[in-house]
Amino acid sequence: MRLLLLIILSGVTISSALSQTNQAVFDYNVNQSTVIIEGKIIQQTSYWDATKNLIFTDNLLTVYKSIKGSQVSNQITFTTQGGQVGNEKLVVNGLLQPKLGDQGIYYLTLKNGN
Numbered sequence: 001m002r003l004l005l006l007i008i009l010s011g012v013t014i015s016s017a018l019s020q021t022n023q024a025v026f027d028y029n030v031n032q033s034t035v036i037i038e039g040k041i042i043q044q045t046s047y048w049d050a051t052k053n054l055i056f057t058d059n060l061l062t063v064y065k066s067i068k069g070s071q072v073s074n075q076i077t078f079t080t081q082g083g084q085v086g087n088e089k090l091v092v093n094g095l096l097q098p099k100l101g102d103q104g105i106y107y108l109t110l111k112n113g114n
Contacts, residue, residue, distance in 0.1 A: 029107045030068070030107070032107070032109060033068060033069075033107040033108060033109055034068075034069050034108060034109050034110045035066070035068060035069035035070070035076075035108045035109075035110070036066075036067040036068035036069065036105065036106070036107050036108070037061070037063050037064075037065065037066050037067060037069075037076065037105070037106055037108070038063070038064045038065040038067060038103075038104070038105050038106075039061040039062050039063045039064050039065075039076070039103070039104075039106065040061065040062050040064070040101065040102070040103040041059050041060070041061055041098050041099065041100055041101060041102045041103075042060055042061065042062050042075075042100075042101075043059075043060035043100070044057050044058070044059050044060070044083070044098075044099075044100055045057065045058045045060075046058075046083030046084055046085050047083075047085060048085055054081065054090065055081075055082060055083045055084070055085055055088065055089075055090040056079050056080065056081060056082075056083065057079065057080050057081075057082060057083035058077050058078075058079050059077065059078050059079070059080060059098055060075060060076075060077050061075065061076050061077070061078065061106065062074065062075055063075060063076055067105065076108075078106065078108050080095065080096055080097070080098065081095055082095065082097055
């Protein structure tokens with residue numbers, strides 16, 4: 001019985017530590033984001049960069065709700081690294097790879113005044 005109790009208590013401690021880590025990541029994402037919106041990806045356009053080394057994708061999002069930042073329009077476009085142009089596909093591990101129809105909360109940071 002004692003062993004079972006220690007395992008359960010250890011599990012609670014690990015769960016609490018993970019929860020604190022998740023909260024820290026969440027807080028960081030919120031603080032780093034210029035705009036936080038809830039919405040749905042309704043269109044995607046992938047293209048090569050000028051040197052034809054990287055593929056980027058413009059994601060058109062219908063905005064359901066603005067959570068942080070200045071009031072945004074009903075639609076907003078954000079760019080992600082990766083995508084597919086013809087038969088060439090680029091997947092960037094660890095980065096958001098949204099798909100057409102995805103709904104969610106998007107933490108966005110404006111770059112270069114855009």
